[in-house]
Amino acid sequence: MLVTYLNLVIQGVLLGGLYAIFALGLSLSVGVMRFVNIAHGDFIVLVSFLLLVVAAALHINVLLALLLVLPVAFAGGWLLQRVLLQRVIGQSALLPLLVTFGLSIIVQNALLQGFGADTRTLSAGRLDTSSLHIGGLYVGVLPVATFLLAVTLVLGLDWLLYRSRIGANIRAVADDVAAANLIGLSSVRIYATAMGIVGVTVAVAACFMGLRMNFDPTSGPSRLLIAFEVVVLGGLGSLRGTLLGGIVLGIAQTLGGQIDGAWQVLAGHLVFLVVFLLRPQGLLPRY
Amino acid sequence: MTSSGAGALLSVEGLSVYYEQFRALHGIDIAVGAGEIVSIIGANGAGKSSLLKAIVAQVDRIEGRILFAGQNIASNPTPAIVASGIALVPEGRRLFPTLTVEENLEIGWQTGRRSSDVGLGEVFDLFPMLRDKRRQPAWQLSGGQQQMVALGRALLADPRLLLCDEISLGLAPTVVNDLYALLLSINRRGIGVLLVEQDIRRALAVANRFYCLLEGRISLSGRPGDFDRDTITRHYFGS
Numbered sequence: 001m002l003v004t005y006l007n008l009v010i011q012g013v014l015l016g017g018l019y020a021i022f023a024l025g026l027s028l029s030v031g032v033m034r035f036v037n038i039a040h041g042d043f044i045v046l047v048s049f050l051l052l053v054v055a056a057a058l059h060i061n062v063l064l065a066l067l068l069v070l071p072v073a074f075a076g077g078w079l080l081q082r083v084l085l086q087r088v089i090g091q092s093a094l095l096p097l098l099v100t101f102g103l104s105i106i107v108q109n110a111l112l113q114g115f116g117a118d119t120r121t122l123s124a125g126r127l128d129t130s131s132l133h134i135g136g137l138y139v140g141v142l143p144v145a146t147f148l149l150a151v152t153l154v155l156g157l158d159w160l161l162y163r164s165r166i167g168a169n170i171r172a173v174a175d176d177v178a179a180a181n182l183i184g185l186s187s188v189r190i191y192a193t194a195m196g197i198v199g200v201t202v203a204v205a206a207c208f209m210g211l212r213m214n215f216d217p218t219s220g221p222s223r224l225l226i227a228f229e230v231v232v233l234g235g236l237g238s239l240r241g242t243l244l245g246g247i248v249l250g251i252a253q254t255l256g257g258q259i260d261g262a263w264q265v266l267a268g269h270l271v272f273l274v275v276f277l278l279r280p281q282g283l284l285p286r287y
Numbered sequence: 288m289t290s291s292g293a294g295a296l297l298s299v300e301g302l303s304v305y306y307e308q309f310r311a312l313h314g315i316d317i318a319v320g321a322g323e324i325v326s327i328i329g330a331n332g333a334g335k336s337s338l339l340k341a342i343v344a345q346v347d348r349i350e351g352r353i354l355f356a357g358q359n360i361a362s363n364p365t366p367a368i369v370a371s372g373i374a375l376v377p378e379g380r381r382l383f384p385t386l387t388v389e390e391n392l393e394i395g396w397q398t399g400r401r402s403s404d405v406g407l408g409e410v411f412d413l414f415p416m417l418r419d420k421r422r423q424p425a426w427q428l429s430g431g432q433q434q435m436v437a438l439g440r441a442l443l444a445d446p447r448l449l450l451c452d453e454i455s456l457g458l459a460p461t462v463v464n465d466l467y468a469l470l471l472s473i474n475r476r477g478i479g480v481l482l483v484e485q486d487i488r489r490a491l492a493v494a495n496r497f498y499c500l501l502e503g504r505i506s507l508s509g510r511p512g513d514f515d516r517d518t519i520t521r522h523y524f525g526s
Contacts, residue, residue, distance in 0.1 A: 182375060
């Protein structure tokens with residue numbers, strides 16, 4: 001009995017790692033650029049399809065395809081910010097919501113047009129099914145690897161944001177856009193770089209989501225919901241909070257799923273609501 | 288000492304500044320020589336800040352020419368202007384509150400001429416009390432200390448021309464005395480200073496020359512000693 005629950009909690013923590021990866025990009029755009037990207041989930045699904053195509057076309061492992069796609073994702077985020085989002089950012093909270101909502105619809109329908117409504121998954125070969133046996137518990141190699149990657153990404157982004165020059169620039173612009181422009185720190189360039197970094201996290205999320213779960217062209221909004229709950233649970237602008245938020249949501253869903261399959265998603269939402277009511281600033285708030 | 292013409296470090300010619308339909312400056316001419324401190328005085332809304340913002344390309348639209356070291360910079364973007372050697376100490380200091388003192392200062396170096404001649408050490412020598420606070424976020428500093436960081440940030444750009452917008456605003460008189468003494472020593476190194484100030488007495492005490500702005504036009508200009516107090520006050524308020 002105890003072993004069963006311990007096992008569930010471990011599965012939950014590992015699932016939480018994946019959720020944290022979903023949410024990292026959103027955490028950056030909400031915490032730094034102060035806008036909510038409604039199309040975040042759809043961008044993840046879009047890159048999942050891109051990985052599917054690249055891996056199939058070049059006959060390579062999807063993890064190798066990810067390495068090829070990372071620079072493309074950076075460029076995609078950079079361009080998206082530079083040519084589209086920059087025009088609506090900072091004017092009102094509503095404009096970026098509407099524009100990214102529109103993008104969400106465009107991406108979903110373009111994917112439906114191009115790939116049909118079939119459910120897909122990504123495969124990394126043997127990694128999909130191999131598992132580790134630790135002290136009476138079986139854990140999948142892929143979930144463990146995903147979790148370790150999530151921790152690495154959080155620490156890496158934390159370093160980037162708080163220890164590097166580009167991070168100081170990004171935080172400066174988040175503090176006071178007008179002041180940055182006034183002293184010759186180009187907020188346009190820095191926003192674009194930040195969105196490029198978001199693009200990289202989206203690509204990683206896309207790869208590991210596709211390895212772990214099914215996706216189809218309309219999966220985006222449910223991914224956005226997870227990411228959004230994780231960001232709010234963890235506290236806006238806090239990357240470590242995002243990791244913790246992911247873990248809390250992961251554990252809630254796994255334990256809920258044990259009660260009844262239908263409870264899996266519901267338990268996650270309930271825990272989110274309870275935490276939100278008791279601690280609206282999130283678990284590890286930065287602001 | 289250059290007062291105008293081709294030899295000036297900064298030469299503003301026929302500058303008008305517009306905010307949508309509103310015209311804040313009406314074709315003014317201003318010059319700053321390399322070793323000069325030039326003060327711009329004027330009442331609220333006279334266009335003083337608009338002038339400084341126009342020089343660093345942070346206004347909607349301008350007409351006229353802005354020559355810096357002989358080059359017309361009027362259509363350059365702000366980062367290029369700052370990188371060419373014009374640093375602004377903005378009104379209200381405008382530090383990045385969550386960044387540390389050190390991070391704020393480094394941004395100054397990064398946006399400026401990226402010279403190896405200036406460094407954090409030099410700023411800490413000028414403002415010793417900042418050395419102990421280098422790892423503190425800027426919002427924890429007092430107003431005077433924040434103004435030191437803002438000035439330090441501008442100096443790290445290794446500017447040839449320093450633009451100061453109301454640096455005495457909201458600070459204790461002794462702190463302001465220190466800041467002005469420092470401006471003089473900065474100026475002695477050959478950095479031109481264009482000073483915007485509401486406090487006429489202070490502005491005139493340090494200036495080689497001054498311009499008085501009234502409703503977007505120059506109402507009086509010259510050396511501070513050339514005019515008596517009444518004349519200046521009259522042109523300041525426009526009575």
